[in-house]
Structures are given as structure tokens and as C-alpha cells.
Amino acid sequence: MIATVLKRLGLTSDDPVAGLESRSGAGIHPVRTAAGTPAFLKVTPAALGPEARAAAERELRFYREIAPAVPLRTPRLLDVAEYVDARAAASAAGSNDEGADERAGGLALLLEAAGTTRDVRSWTPDLWTTLGRDLAALHDIPLPATWPRPDALTDALTEPDLPTTERFWAATLPRTADLIAARDSLAEAMAAVPPAFVHGDCHTGNLVVAGDTLIFLDWQVCGPGRPTTDLAFPAVRATPAGVAAPTGLIDAYLRHRRLDRASLNLALLAEELSTYVFQWPPFAAYNTRKGIDRVRHRAAHLATRWFAETC
Ligand SMILES: Nc1ncnc2c1ncn2[C@@H]1O[C@H](COP(=O)(O)OP(=O)(O)OP(=O)(O)O)[C@@H](O)[C@H]1O
Numbered sequence: 001m002i003a004t005v006l007k008r009l010g011l012t013s014d015d016p017v018a019g020l021e022s023r024s025g026a027g028i029h030p031v032r033t034a035a036g037t038p039a040f041l042k043v044t045p046a047a048l049g050p051e052a053r054a055a056a057e058r059e060l061r062f063y064r065e066i067a068p069a070v071p072l073r074t075p076r077l078l079d080v081a082e083y084v085d086a087r088a089a090a091s092a093a094g095s096n097d098e099g100a101d102e103r104a105g106g107l108a109l110l111l112e113a114a115g116t117t118r119d120v121r122s123w124t125p126d127l128w129t130t131l132g133r134d135l136a137a138l139h140d141i142p143l144p145a146t147w148p149r150p151d152a153l154t155d156a157l158t159e160p161d162l163p164t165t166e167r168f169w170a171a172t173l174p175r176t177a178d179l180i181a182a183r184d185s186l187a188e189a190m191a192a193v194p195p196a197f198v199h200g201d202c203h204t205g206n207l208v209v210a211g212d213t214l215i216f217l218d219w220q221v222c223g224p225g226r227p228t229t230d231l232a233f234p235a236v237r238a239t240p241a242g243v244a245a246p247t248g249l250i251d252a253y254l255r256h257r258r259l260d261r262a263s264l265n266l267a268l269l270a271e272e273l274s275t276y277v278f279q280w281p282p283f284a285a286y287n288t289r290k291g292i293d294r295v296r297h298r299a300a301h302l303a304t305r306w307f308a309e310t311c
């Protein structure tokens with residue numbers, strides 16, 4: 001499938017297996033343009049379903065409508081291809097599956113190669129400060145009128161998977177049942193900070209470091225949301241690696257945005273704690289025992305703080 005797109009956009013693959021027709025082509029592929037410039041091809045086959053398609057279209061819309069005016073660095077969008085995979089289309093034509101035809105294609109975004117991401121363990125205090133400043137600038141852009149985006153944490157707070165939550169947390173998290181019962185208060189604390197245009201998947205794996213500049217990748221879930229989504233998530237993702245986001249992140253953010261420090265801190269506490277409690281358990285499977293222990297430790301610390309500050 002990827003071969004169709006490579007041909008269409010005049011690209012050569014830097015990934016030896018990417019050209020194979022047997023691969024679905026989903027994901028990100030290092031490529032070269034006809035001029036030999038390194039780039040990344042981000043491919044979303046329609047077969048991944050409507051949510052994946054909406055995410056790809058949201059990212060495309062971001063690069064077209066928002067990125068040109070956004071006050072932080074993003075890769076340039078070099079090209080776009082809506083493609084149909086000839087082999088999948090042919091097999092769809094011969095099948096009785098009515099949806100097969102629509103699933104035979106996809107959307108591909110060609111992005112300038114921005115550099116490399118940096119392991120969170122080697123992030124310097126200055127980089128965290130830069131992240132705080134850049135997020136403040138992003139959160140100050142005007143909100144677009146219509147821009148649907150998913151909000152997995154709100155979904156998890158509204159309809160929590162209670163058996164999974166209880167099974168994972170009961171043994172180590174102080175007052176798990178009280179936290180489950182405090183979902184409305186947690187959501188209320190988070191909502192105290194006015195909505196802004198957020199990145200939505202802000203962690204160091206989506207940030208290229210170029211000298212002292214950050215280049216923000218992966219805009220699939222951007223749009224109107226809670227500022228604390230972007231401020232808490234880097235910490236959530238850094239915790240299993242044994243890294244705590246320094247306070248310089250929030251200090252820099254507050255230097256560039258006029259917000260009440262106490263409400264922001266409580267909103268951040270609620271956002272990070274809720275993410276661990278209601279969203280994190282299924283991700284434990286992708287972490288080491290040590291990483292899981294660090295998350296348990298961090299969540300326990302935040303839970304204790306939550307009850308000390310709200311009861
Ligand atoms: N334009 C780019 N320049 C440099 N590196 C890139 C670029 N686009 C993607 N990458 C690299 O590929 C990785 C995956 O890209 P991206 O996050 O956009 O895709 P994704 O499918 O949403 O991945 P994931 O689900 O892992 O977040 C990035 O973390 C980064 O290392």
C-alpha cells in the first residue's frame with residue numbers, strides 16, 4: 001500500500017521494508033523527496049477506521065490552517081496524498097463486503113524531517129522552561145469555531161472502567177474508593193482553567209530538540225481543550241523513566257500567561273492524578289516493573305496531596 005503513495009508523491013523509501021506491498025503502510029515512514037531531501041511520510045489507511053481517519057484529517061487541517069500562524073515550530077507540510085491502493089481496491093471489487101471499497105485507500109501527509117527527539121532522561125532544565133514558554137504561546141492562539149476532538153480523560157472520568165481501576169490501584173493507592181467517588185471534583189478542578197487550543201499529545205516523544213528550540217510533532221488530537229492536558233501529560237509520560245518534570249515548566253508557563261497559580265496547580269494535580277488512576281492501568285503492560293512502581297509511587301503522592309488540599 002505504501003508503494004502506491006511513494007510512487008504518487010515521487011518519493012524513495014529510507015526504510016528497507018516500507019516498500020513491501022504486504023505491509024499495511026500504517027504509521028510513519030522515513031523517505032526522501034525527488035530532490036533527495038529527507039522527510040517523513042505519515043500514512044493512515046482508511047481500514048484503521050473512522051477515528052483514525054478523523055485524527056489524520058485533524059492533523060492535516062492543523063498543518064494547513066493553524067501551523068502557518070502558530071507561534072512555535074512545527075515541521076513543514078510538504079505534500080498530501082489521498083490514495084487508493086490498487087490491490088486492495090481490486091480485492092474489494094470482487095468481494096461482497098460493501099464497506100471494503102472505502103477501506104482500500106487512505107490519507108498520507110509528507111512532512112519535513114525536523115530532527116530527532118531526545119530521551120526524556122537527558123532533557124535539561126532549559127528545555128523544560130522552553131516547553132513551558134511554547135505551550136503558553138500555543139494556548140494563547142484564538143480558538144477555532146468548529147474543531148471536534150476526542151477527550152479520552154473526560155470519557156474515562158464520565159464512564160470509568162471500575163473493575164480495571166480497582167484491580168490495579170486498590171493495593172497501593174491511598175483511598176482508591178474516595179478518589180473514584182471524587183470524579184466530579186477532579187473534573188471541576190481541571191475545568192477551573194479556561195479552555196485553550198491544545199496540542200493534546202504533548203510528551204517528549206513528540207518533541208524534536210534542535211539546539212535550544214523545540215519542534216512540535218504529531219498534531220492528531222489538537223484542538224480546544226484543557227491547558228492542563230499539555231502541562232500534565234509530559235510528566236505522566238516521564239514518570240516511568242524516573243524523571244519528574246521540574247517546576248521550571250510551570251514557572252515559565254505562568255511567566256507568559258496570566259493565570260491564577262493556585263487554581264492552575266490544583267488543576268494540574270487533578271489532571272495528572274486522574275490520568276494515572278482512570279487511564280493508565282492498561283498501559284502498565286507496556287512498562288517495566290520499575291516503571292510501574294514509579295507510577296504507583298507518584299500517584300500515591302498526588303492522591304495524598306489531593307486529599308490534603310481539598311478536604
Ligand atoms: N517530521 C518529523 N521529523 C522528525 N521526526 C519525525 C517527524 N515525524 C515523525 N517523526 C518521528 O516519528 C515518530 C512518530 O511520529 P508521530 O508521532 O507523528 O506518529 P504517530 O503515528 O502519531 O506515532 P505515535 O503513535 O508513536 O505517537 C515521532 O515520535 C518522531 O520520532
Ligand SMILES: [Mg+2]
Pocket residue numbers: 205206218
Ligand atoms: Mg507521536
